[in-house]
Amino acid sequence: MKKIISKGLDHTEMLSIFREVLLRSGIREKGNLIFAGCQGPCYSMATLLSFGLRDLNLNLYFAADADIQQLWRLEYIKNLGVVATQKENPVNPVRNSSGALNPAGTIPKCDPASEQRGIISNGVKAKVLVIMSGLVMVPFEKVLKFVNEALEKGGVIIGETVVPGLFEEKGWDKQIPFKYLFEFSMKNPTSFEVEGN
Secondary structure (H helix, E strand, O other): OOOOOOOOOOHHHHHHHHHHHHHHOOOOOOOEEEEEEOOOHHHHHHHHHHHOOHHHOOEEEEEEOOOHHHEEEEEEEOOOEEEEEEEOOOOOOOEOOOOOEOHHHOOOOOOHHHHHOOOOOOOOOEEEEEEEHHHHHOOHHHHHHHHHHHEEEEEEEEEEEOOOOHHHHHOHHHOOOOOEEEEOOOOOOOOOOOOOO
C-alpha cells in the first residue's frame, strides 16, 4: 500500500520532491547513490535528479541497463551540470568514502571499520539504489541480479517512474522491496508550427 509523502503541482517541484524522498532514506554525506536505468532517457533523468542533490556531497553513480559492468561516476561540473565523468571498476574498490582513490585499485581487507568508511571489498555498493522505469525494457532477472549485487546490506530502494503505477502493473513491487516510489507523469507533449515567422 502506498502512502503519499508529498505531491507537487507540476514539473518545477520534481527536484525538491525527489530530494525529500532521498533524505528520508537516511543517506548521509559520502554515501553511495546508484541510479540504475536505460541508456539515454534514464541517464538524462538521473543527471537531472542529481543536479538537485549536488550540495549533499554524495557519491553518485549511474548503471546503464542495470549492468554493474557499466557503472559510471556522476559529478557536478560547474556551469554545465551533472555528467558521467568516468567508468568505475565494480570489482575492485576505486574510491573510499572520502572520495579518495584507493592505491592501484587494491582490495582492502574486509572489516567492519572499512565498511563503515565506505570501502567495500567487492566494489561499489549503494546505500540507496534508484530503480528507474526504463528498466522495464531489460530482462527482469537482470534487474534482480543487479539489486542483489549493488545494494548494501540495510540499503534502501527507490522506484522512479514517469508512468504512475508502472511497478505495480508489472508486478515488480512484489519482488523488489521498494521503500519509496517517486512517480510523475509527462502528459500531452505538444509541438507547434508558428505561422508568419
